[in-house]
Amino acid sequence: xxxxxxxxxxxxxxxxxxxxxxxxxxxxxxxxxxxxxxxxxxxxxxxxxxxxxxxxxxxxxxxxxxxxxxxxxxxxxxxxxxxxxxxxxxxxxxxxxxxxxxxxxxxxxxxxxxxxxxxxxxxxxxxxxxxxxxxxxxxxxxxxxxxxxxxxxxxxxxxxxxxxxxxxxxxxxxxxxxxxxxxxxxxxxxxxxxxxxxxxxxxxxxxxxxxxxxxxxxxxxxxxxxxxxxxxxxxxxxxxxxxxxxxxxxxxxxxxxxxxxxxxxxxxxxxxxxxxxxxxxxxxxxxxxxxxxxxxxxxxxxxxxxxxxxxxxxxxxxxxxxxxxxxxxxxxxxxxxxxxxxxxxxxxxxxxxxxxxxxxxxxxxxxxxxxxxxxxxxxxxxxxxxxxxxxxxxxxxxxxxxxxxxxxxxxxxxxxxxxxxxxxxxxxxxxxxxxxxxxxxxxxxxxxxxxxxxxxxxxxxxxxxxxxxxxxxxxxxxxxxxxxxxxxxxxxxxxxxxxxxxxxxxxxxxxxxxxxxxxxxxxxxxxxxxxxxxxxxxxxxxxxxxxxxxxxxxxxxxxxxxxxxxxxxxxxxxxxxxxxxxxxxxxxxxxxxxxxxxxxxxxxxxxxxxxxxxxxxxxxxxxxxxxxxxxxxxxxxxxxxxxxxxxxxxxxxxxxxxxxxxxxxxxxxxxxxxxxxxxxxxxxxxxxxxxxxxxxxxxxxxxxxxxxxxxxxxxxxxxxxxxxxxxxxxxxxxxxxxxxxxxxxxxxxxxxxxxxxxxxxxxxxxxxxxxxxxxxxxxxxxxxxxxxxxxxxxxxxxxxxxxxxxxxxxxxxxxxxxxxxxxxxxxxxxxxxxxxxxxxxxxxxxxxxxxxxxxxxxxxxxxxxxxxxxxxxxxxxxxxx
Numbered sequence: 001x002x003x004x005x006x007x008x009x010x011x012x013x014x015x016x017x018x019x020x021x022x023x024x025x026x027x028x029x030x031x032x033x034x035x036x037x038x039x040x041x042x043x044x045x046x047x048x049x050x051x052x053x054x055x056x057x058x059x060x061x062x063x064x065x066x067x068x069x070x071x072x073x074x075x076x077x078x079x080x081x082x083x084x085x086x087x088x089x090x091x092x093x094x095x096x097x098x099x100x101x102x103x104x105x106x107x108x109x110x111x112x113x114x115x116x117x118x119x120x121x122x123x124x125x126x127x128x129x130x131x132x133x134x135x136x137x138x139x140x141x142x143x144x145x146x147x148x149x150x151x152x153x154x155x156x157x158x159x160x161x162x163x164x165x166x167x168x169x170x171x172x173x174x175x176x177x178x179x180x181x182x183x184x185x186x187x188x189x190x191x192x193x194x195x196x197x198x199x200x201x202x203x204x205x206x207x208x209x210x211x212x213x214x215x216x217x218x219x220x221x222x223x224x225x226x227x228x229x230x231x232x233x234x235x236x237x238x239x240x241x242x243x244x245x246x247x248x249x250x251x252x253x254x255x256x257x258x259x260x261x262x263x264x265x266x267x268x269x270x271x272x273x274x275x276x277x278x279x280x281x282x283x284x285x286x287x288x289x290x291x292x293x294x295x296x297x298x299x300x301x302x303x304x305x306x307x308x309x310x311x312x313x314x315x316x317x318x319x320x321x322x323x324x325x326x327x328x329x330x331x332x333x334x335x336x337x338x339x340x341x342x343x344x345x346x347x348x349x350x351x352x353x354x355x356x357x358x359x360x361x362x363x364x365x366x367x368x369x370x371x372x373x374x375x376x377x378x379x380x381x382x383x384x385x386x387x388x389x390x391x392x393x394x395x396x397x398x399x400x401x402x403x404x405x406x407x408x409x410x411x412x413x414x415x416x417x418x419x420x421x422x423x424x425x426x427x428x429x430x431x432x433x434x435x436x437x438x439x440x441x442x443x444x445x446x447x448x449x450x451x452x453x454x455x456x457x458x459x460x461x462x463x464x465x466x467x468x469x470x471x472x473x474x475x476x477x478x479x480x481x482x483x484x485x486x487x488x489x490x491x492x493x494x495x496x497x498x499x500x501x502x503x504x505x506x507x508x509x510x511x512x513x514x515x516x517x518x519x520x521x522x523x524x525x526x527x528x529x530x531x532x533x534x535x536x537x538x539x540x541x542x543x544x545x546x547x548x549x550x551x552x553x554x555x556x557x558x559x560x561x562x563x564x565x566x567x568x569x570x571x572x573x574x575x576x577x578x579x580x581x582x583x584x585x586x587x588x589x590x591x592x593x594x595x596x597x598x599x600x601x602x603x604x605x606x607x608x609x610x611x612x613x614x615x616x617x618x619x620x621x622x623x624x625x626x627x628x629x630x631x632x633x634x635x636x637x638x639x640x641x642x643x644x645x646x647x648x649x650x651x652x653x654x655x656x657x658x659x660x661x662x663x664x665x666x667x668x669x670x671x672x673x674x675x676x677x678x679x680x681x682x683x684x685x686x687x688x689x690x691x692x693x694x695x696x697x698x699x700x701x702x703x704x705x706x707x708x709x710x711x712x713x714x715x716x717x718x719x720x721x722x723x724x725x726x727x728x729x730x731x732x733x734x735x736x737x738x739x740x741x742x743x744x745x746x747x748x749x750x751x752x753x754x755x756x757x758x759x760x761x762x763x764x765x766x767x768x769x770x771x772x773x774x775x776x777x778x779x780x781x782x783x784x785x786x787x788x789x790x791x792x793x794x795x796x797x798x799x800x801x802x803x804x805x806x807x808x809x810x811x812x813x814x815x816x817x818x819x820x821x822x823x824x825x826x827x828x829x830x831x832x833x834x835x836x837x838x839x840x841x842x843x844x845x846x847x848x849x850x851x852x853x854x855x856x857x858x859x860x861x862x863x864x865x866x867x868x869x870x871x872x873x874x875x876x877x878x879x880x881x
Contacts, residue, residue: 007349010121015447020180021121022417022448024321027379028069028078030095030423034107036405036472037062037382037428040390042398044405046473047099047107056090057262057278059209061391062381065094065427066204067113068127068173070183073417075208075379076220076241079321081173081187082202082302084284087135091202091281095424096138104148105748106757109424109860110141110157114842115375116368119349120445124342127173127375128842132162133197150750158832167193169309170838171201176342181244181323184338188316191309192838198308200284202255203319205234205246206300209259213391224254224296231330234301242323247330249318252303255280256293259300268395353444355877362873365816368843369870370444372863373437378420380429382472385410409475413460419452422847425757425859430471431456432479435486436767436865439493443871446494450505453487457512466519480565481520484513484572491579503583510576514590517573520566530563530597530604541751542636542721542760543620544733544740553735554625560610560618561638563601567645567694570598574692575647581657588660595664595692598645599674602694605642616702618642634731634742635723637760637768640707643700644771646693648781651684686784693779700779701789707772708804709793717825717854718764718812719772720746724851726761746851748858758858762851767865769812770872776805809872815854816843816869828855845869 004012013019032038033055039046050058055065064071066080083092097109117126137160144155157163172188191197211217218239225233225245232252236244248254257279263272275293280302282291307315320330354366384406390397401407418429419437426433434456438449455461461469463476470477487509494500543557551557577591605611609621612631618639622630654661668675678692685691695703707713712723722744730743742761743750749759779787780801788798791807799807815825826846827833834840845866846856 005348005352006345007119007121007123008352010119010123011445011447014121021123021177023073023180024070024177024183025073025122025377025417026070026118026125026127026375027073027075027377027417028071028080029063029065029378029420029427030067030109031097031425031427032060032063032065033094034099035062035427037387040394040397040401042400042404047101051099052094052096054266055094056281057265057276059212059259059261059277061209061213062387063379064206064208067092067095067129068171070122070125070175071208071379072241073379074240074415075381076210076238077205077207077236077244079185079203079205079246079319081129081171082204082280083129083131083169083171084200084202085131085133085135085169086198086200087133089135089138089285091284092131092136093204096136096141097424098142098145100757102142103145103154103757104150104152105154107425108145108154108757112157113861114368114844115372115861115863116842117346118371118374119342119346120374120448121177122175122374123177124346125173125175125375126371129171129173130163131169131171131199132157133167133169133191133193134162137162150748154748158830163832165194166838167195167197169197169199171199174339176339178338183321184335185319185321186316186339187319188314189307189309190314191311194311196308196310196313198306201305201307201317202280202284202302203248203317204280204300204302205236205321206259207236207238209299212260213393215393220299222256222298222301224256225325228329232303233325234303235325245322245325246303247320247322247326248303249331250305252305254296255283255302255304256296256298257291257300258293258298354874357877358873361818362813362877364841365843366870366873369440369845369863369867372845372861373419373440373867373870374444376420376423376437376861376863377417378423378427380414380416380418380420382412382414384412384475406472406475409463409469411460411464412469412475416455418455419864421864422859422862424861425847426471426862428472429456430479431468432482432767433864435482436770436868438486439489439770440865440867440871442490442493443497443874446490446497446500449490450494450502453483453490454505454508456483457509457516462512462515463519465523466515466517467523468516480561481516481569482565483516484509484569484576487513488572488575503580506576507580510573510580513573513576517569520569530566530600541749541758542634542638544632544634544731544742551622553622555623557632558608558610558621558623559638560605560620561641563605563610564618564642564645564694567598567601567605567642570594570601571645571647571692574598578649578653578657578660581660585659588657588663591657591660592663595660596667598692599667599671599678602645602678602692603674605645605694606699611699616699617706618703630733630735632731632733635706635712635725636742637719637721637765640703640713640719640772641768642694643703643775646691646695646775646778648685648689648691648778651688651690654690685782687781689782691779691782697783697787704789704804705793708789708791712793714792715764715851715854716811717815717849717851718766718769718808720762720851721760721765721768721848722762722851724762744851747855758847763848763857764812764815764851764854765848766812766868769808770865770868773805773809773872776801776808780805806876809876813869813872813876815849815856816845825849825854826856828853 010021014021033050034047039049041049064078069080071078095111100107112130114128170190174186176184207220211219220238225235227233232248234246257275262276279291282288421433441449469475574594577587581587620632713720727744733740744762746762791799791804823834844860845863847858847862
């Protein structure tokens with residue numbers, strides 16, 4: 001038996017709570033400004049209430065942000081990098097980007113940074129930031145993007161010319177843990193430019209402000225400590241975190257201030273203090289020496305290094321954050337050996353995860369996908385009741401907020417480390433995103449994935465009525481119900497990787513999901529006919545209307561996707577109930593419930609108007625107040641989601657559940673009107689399986705004929721969210737003198753629905769492509785090798801459904817891999833990213849991808865669900881199924 005790697009031992013120690021290896025991690029947000037949590041405006045104008053321009057001077061209420069930073073798991077103490085090139089009007093303390101109303105396609109980060117490596121316990125991490133030597137073009141980026149319309153491309157930082165002649169610094173950040181509470185930090189700066197350039201490097205340590213909001217909170221303290229030969233020391237003291245020491249190599253200038261609002265800029269009723277959050281800006285840029293505390297105490301400190309680097313020159317700065325003082329030399333040989341050992345252990349760990357059968361480029365993409373996923377953890381704090389009421393030491397909260405955003409969610413109290421979609425663009429958890437994150441996370445850290453899934457179902461997250469919170473902008477919005485699917489997949493992945501059957505996890509999840517399933521049935525089936533609504537369901541602008549808003553026509557939409565998601569939900573809960581039924585026969589009755597409920601949903605999908613026999617496709621249906629019915633014939637992902645409602649049951653598994661098997665056979669005999677709708681309960685298929693599916697064989701072939709047509713859904717890079725057919729044939733619905741239109745848009749959105757920063761009218765999205773692949777594999781489990789379809793449609797090439805799934809997977813993987821010309825489709829026409837040796841192998845995992853050329857679009861660091869490419873690569877390599 002192969003012994004576990006050093007990192008695997010740490011993962012197990014953390015899972016058993018024997019050693020707190022996860023106490024410190026990359027839990028610092030990359031954007032706290034412009035969030036709902038920091039918004040105390042009367043009408044919820046979060047982008048305006050605390051914009052980027054305020055962030056350097058106003059203390060945050062609910063979290064902190066920084067560049068390449070870490071903090072403890074309760075975000076009491078934070079450490080990050082601050083930079084100044086001698087030309088910028090402000091220090092580079094945080095990443096800059098456009099607010100939602102400023103961008104021609106919504107919010108958008110305008111920086112270049114990369115998550116290069118991380119182990120699951122963050123025993124080793126590596127991050128890279130590219131900082132221009134010329135003045136950062138803040139105003140130009142805002143003004144030019146504001147000038148551009150939705151039909152024009154976004155104006156990016158590279159477009160400004162600020163990186164011309166490679167006049168920038170590469171700022172590398174590495175962390176290595178000697179012990180859970182002894183964190184080594186190495187900062188490496190390289191001048192990529194042709195001339196000498198100076199960089200002011202200010203590693204910054206500070207406490208999250210938890211004391212300004214009440215009259216009783218105790219203030220923590222940072223103070224200059226006794227240094228040693230060749231290093232400076234800062235002592236930190238906090239009532240719950242205890243004492244810590246930061247050692248900074250060399251002889252940096254230590255600067256001290258308070259992490260408190262500059263009341264000279266933002267007057268309130270509070271007493272003005274002499275030392276405030278933006279003191280280092282004032283001291284360094286404006287020469288105000290009185291801005292920093294000469295007593296060398298505070299709640300925020302910076303160690304100021306001035307680095308003059310020749311062309312191509314490099315400098316290294318080491319720091320060490322510990323739970324005990326070290327006066328005998330925190331740096332030197334021992335420091336280097338720990339760092340080297342953690343790098344070697346990271347390599348060892350990933351050698352056990354990523355097979356050598358993948359080529360080096362694919363292995364690099366896979367490892368960076370995991371790195372981005374692990375770097376995207378964030379401490380998230382949001383107490384809705386306190387947020388709505390306001391704080392005792394602050395001005396009275398506007399009365400409008402009492403009945404405004406999230407006022408129905410006063411039970412919600414979040415104070416946890418969560419997996420974020422993107423820590424700049426979406427620095428808040430999103431329920432259905434998180435489900436996909438966990439499937440990828442389970443490949444490297446099943447324990448963390450399980451904890452995340454359980455967390456969203458706890459009483460301080462889930463609404464008392466059973467609804468799972470969506471995201472902070474509207475906790476009551478409805479996302480696709482994929483939590484059961486993710487929980488089952490994580491359970492099976494862990495079982496496959498290490499043989500563990502965590503039935504306790506599955507049982508905890510199952511009981512809470514029963515509440516959520518009941519909420520769906522009671523709230524989203526308006527007519528009680530098993531046809532479901534649900535609103536936008538994560539597919540922002542895919543429909544003719546904003547599906548979450550009141551329809552301009554009146555009436556409501558019966559949703560093909562909403563109903564299909566519920567069919568899938570039934571099958572997921574059926575699988576879980578069957579698994580638990582092997583241990584406890586009482587679950588067999590619950591399995592029967594979900595089997596029968598699925599039968600009713602499948603029957604409704606096929607008989608109540610969602611299937612269009614002429615087109616061979618599923619559509620949403622608009623039911624108007626006058627009783628008339630209007631199919632919305634848009635060929636979109638909405639019509640492909642019925643593929644997801646499929647599952648197979650082995651006859652051997654049924655024999656282990658005699659009560660459930662008897663009920664299933666009784667139902668089939670006594671309700672042939674329903675059981676005939678379901679694809680194949682009899683005869684038994686390949687490997688003695690039965691199949692439950694919304695689509696029978698004929699309808700499956702018809703849907704796949706459209707999906708696998710290169711003039712419709714099939715792109716060289718995956719399955720489009722909207723058919724290419726609608727490029728020249730837009731869908732137009734004329735009602736009450738108004739025209740509603742849907743047209744194929746392969747790149748950014750041309751509409752402002754949901755902020756306009758995402759687009760489901762043509763691009764390729766990883767989560768649904770992943771489910772398509774998985775669903776095709778399930779169909780293959782039943783039909784076997786005899787069931788073949790054309791791939792692509794019209795090609796004459798006949799493939800099994802397993803082979804089709806593999807071909808779609810390869811197209812998705814190719815987005816990130818170098819092609820024959822050495823170019824990555826994800827980077828489109830950007831020559832810097834395609835050919836520069838210091839850029840081309842740093843991979844970004846975008847939110848979605850151009851439907852025709854595979855270029856990355858939207859949030860540039862959405863390694864959450866786009867990290868699923870790692871699982872696809874492992875499947876292609878034969879490492880997983």
